[in-house]
Amino acid sequence: MPSHADFIWAVVPVKNFSAAKSRLGTCLGSSQRARLAWAMAADVITALKASNAADRLYMLSDSSDTCGLAAALDITWLDEASVTALPGLNAGIAGVARLAARDGATALLVIHADMPLLTADDIRLVVSTWQALDGDQRVVMVRSNDGGTNLLLAEHPQAFTYHYGPDSHARHSRECIRRHCANTTIxxxxxxxxxxxxxxxxxxxxxxxxxxxxxxxxALLREILPATLLCDASTYQEIAS
Known part of the structure; x- marks a missing residue:
């Protein structure tokens, strides 16, 4: 899907599965939460691969327990420590952006790993919207319901300052204003x-x-939830273990 003038890197940051989704502890046991995080990341990466929206695909993680998923889905695994000496998602994404620029990438697409409803068409829409913008500092964002940034596609990514965390969409928008980027939110x-x-x-x-x-x-939900529970949300807490 990228045009001949575009060279897009895509990165999916993935946390340690064993520590993921702790706020679901009242309805899922620790092993179930780890498996859910694995499954959701697998669905996001599968959608990304099916979209053909990027020229290079990477998983970024600070945990080696995610290597198996990267290998299973044939995506390149990047150790966060190999791209930055600083902790945190923003430093990690900035490190990937520097690698992308060194490789000649014109843009970096960042996609969170916990959106199992995401489709290849959604990702293609993000890229086509980005391609339709005028200028040479184009940015497209997808805002989450709580004010975060679920997807971000930024041109000249090594020059963009990433602001993941609370209210990241507003802060990314201010970054676009500061840099005079052509930008839109979908x-x-x-x-x-x-x-x-x-x-x-x-x-x-x-x-x-x-x-x-x-x-x-x-497939995971069908395994861990009895069929009756899939139809009755009020009884989910009964499966806590």
Whole structure:
């Protein structure tokens, strides 16, 4: 999908699976939470690969327990410590942006790993919207419901200052103003569900029931949730272990 003038790197930051989704502890045991994080990341990466929207695909992580997923999905794994000496997501993404620029990339696409409803068409829409912008410092963002930034595609990524964390969309927008970037924010219904709370998990189960969820996450939910629970969100807490 990228044009001959575009050379896009895409990176999916992935946390240690064993420490993921702690706020779901009232409805899922620790091993189930780890498996859910694995499945959701697998669905995001599968959608990214199917979109053909990027020339290079990477997983960024500070945990070697994510290597197996990268290998299974044939995506290049990057150790966070190899791209930055500083802790945190912003430093890690900035490190990837420097590597991308060195490799000749014109843009970097950052996609969070906990959006199992994301589709290849959604990612293609982000890239086509970016390509339609005028100028040579184009930025497209997808805002989360809580004011975060679920997807970000930035041209000249090594010059962009990343502001992930609370209210990141507003801070990324200010960064665009500071740099005089041509920018826009688009809304995707599939990214409205980034699974961080028990209510989000209830919504995820309903999406799986309705066929709107990625295959890896759907298969896991069908395994760990009795069929009756997929239809009755009020009883999810009964599966806590």
């Amino acid at each position: 809304k995707l219904s599939s990214t409205a569900l980034d699974v961080d709370s028990v209510d989000d998990f209830h919504s995820l189960a309903r999406a799986a029931r309705d066929g709107r969820c990625g295959a890896h996450t759907t």
